[in-house]
Amino acid sequence: MHQQDMSGSSSGRNTSSQICASDSSYCSDLSESHTWSAPSRNRRFQPRSDSGIASLLPSDSFKFLTWHKVEQHDIQGSQLRCPRVREGPSTEELLLRQEECALAPQKRVLEKNKWETWLQENWENCTNLNLSFQDLGDPYQVANFKRILRRLIRVETLWLVDNSLVDLSVIRLPRRRVLNMNQNHLTSFKQLPKIPQIGHLALAENHIESLTGFSSLQCTPLESLTLKRNACEFHQNYRKQSSKKEESTVQKRKT
Numbered sequence: 001m002h003q004q005d006m007s008g009s010s011s012g013r014n015t016s017s018q019i020c021a022s023d024s025s026y027c028s029d030l031s032e033s034h035t036w037s038a039p040s041r042n043r044r045f046q047p048r049s050d051s052g053i054a055s056l057l058p059s060d061s062f063k064f065l066t067w068h069k070v071e072q073h074d075i076q077g078s079q080l081r082c083p084r085v086r087e088g089p090s091t092e093e094l095l096l097r098q099e100e101c102a103l104a105p106q107k108r109v110l111e112k113n114k115w116e117t118w119l120q121e122n123w124e125n126c127t128n129l130n131l132s133f134q135d136l137g138d139p140y141q142v143a144n145f146k147r148i149l150r151r152l153i154r155v156e157t158l159w160l161v162d163n164s165l166v167d168l169s170v171i172r173l174p175r176r177r178v179l180n181m182n183q184n185h186l187t188s189f190k191q192l193p194k195i196p197q198i199g200h201l202a203l204a205e206n207h208i209e210s211l212t213g214f215s216s217l218q219c220t221p222l223e224s225l226t227l228k229r230n231a232c233e234f235h236q237n238y239r240k241q242s243s244k245k246e247e248s249t250v251q252k253r254k255t
Contacts, residue, residue: 003139015097018174022087025243030225040121049159066083066084066085066086066087066088074120075120075125076119076120076121076122076125076199077120077122077123077125078122078123078125078126078127080129080156080175081128081129081130082130082131082132083129083131084134085131085134085148086134086135086136086138086141086144086145087138087141087146097180121148121151123148123151123152124151124152124154125154126152126154126155127154127155127156127157128155128156128157128158129152129155129157129158129159130158130159131145131148131158131159131160131163132160132162132163133158133162133163134160134163134182136163136164136165137164144165146168146170146171147163149173149193150167150171151174152172152173153175154175155173155175155176156175156176156177156178157177157178158173158177158178158179158180159180159229160179160180160181160184161180161181161182161183161184162182162183162184163184164185165181165184165185165186166184166185166186166187166191167186167191168191168193169190169191169192169193169194170193171193171194172193172194173193173194173195174194174196174197175195175197176195176198177197177198177199178195178198178202179193179195179198179200179201179202180200180202180227181201181202181203182202182203182204182205183204183205183206183208184205184206185206185207186203186206186207186208187207187208187209188208188209188210188212188213189208189211189212189213189214189216189217190212190213190216191213192213192216192217195217195220196219196220197220198217198220198221198222199220199221199222199223199224200222200223201222201224201226202226202227203215203225203226203227203230204226204227204228204229205228205229205230206230207230207231208227208229208230208231208232209231209232210232210235211232
């Protein structure tokens with residue numbers, strides 16, 4: 001038995017060597033790939049991408065594109081739950097950054113197809129939408145974001161967490177029942193959008209200093225309000241004041 005095992009193992013070694021001998025092209029491919037992956041003094045690395053990796057990822061060419069600018073698809077905004085809507089840099093700015101690789105095949109937005117883009121976005125038919133963590137760092141990105149918010153006439157549940165939003169008082173959200181604006185830069189209730197149907201409002205981790213402007217919610221069907229980690233928490237009896245305002249809001253709604 002021992003002899004058979006030894007012979008079997010030796011035959012196994014011979015077999016593997018025979019495979020390499022018979023398939024010399026495969027072995028040469030392996031050796032070539034191994035030689036290619038070896039470090040070279042003359043090798044030139046590409047600039048680091050946002051991911052921190054030396055070589056660019058295949059997805060890097062799409063990192064500045066919104067979905068409706070990519071070719072060969074017909075997905076509409078109402079089919080998405082957490083879309084990326086932040087406007088990326090212009091083509092000219094990308095060229096200045098020497099990020100030609102980021103210029104993926106995309107639709108040219110001409111006058112004749114702006115209407116097609118509008119229809120494809122289809123924000124008017126969204127009912128539940130999460131637009132959190134958009135990283136709105138430039139004024140033109142904020143302007144485009146507000147443009148989208150103005151079109152959300154049917155959304156009932158909307159999340160806008162951590163978008164560095166300061167003032168949405170010019171925005172009207174007529175059917176909004178649930179609104180999560182945690183982790184933004186609001187300083188007053190007066191900076192909230194017009195939300196006549198709001199039932200649940202989350203404003204944790206903003207910079208709201210007082211309850212001034214809360215009266216704008218008195219005619220709404222408000223049931224819950226979250227104000228954790230706001231400056232108004234340090235005011236004496238702020239909880240009683242806010243609860244009284246909520247009760248008066250409910251009573252007015254009933255009458």
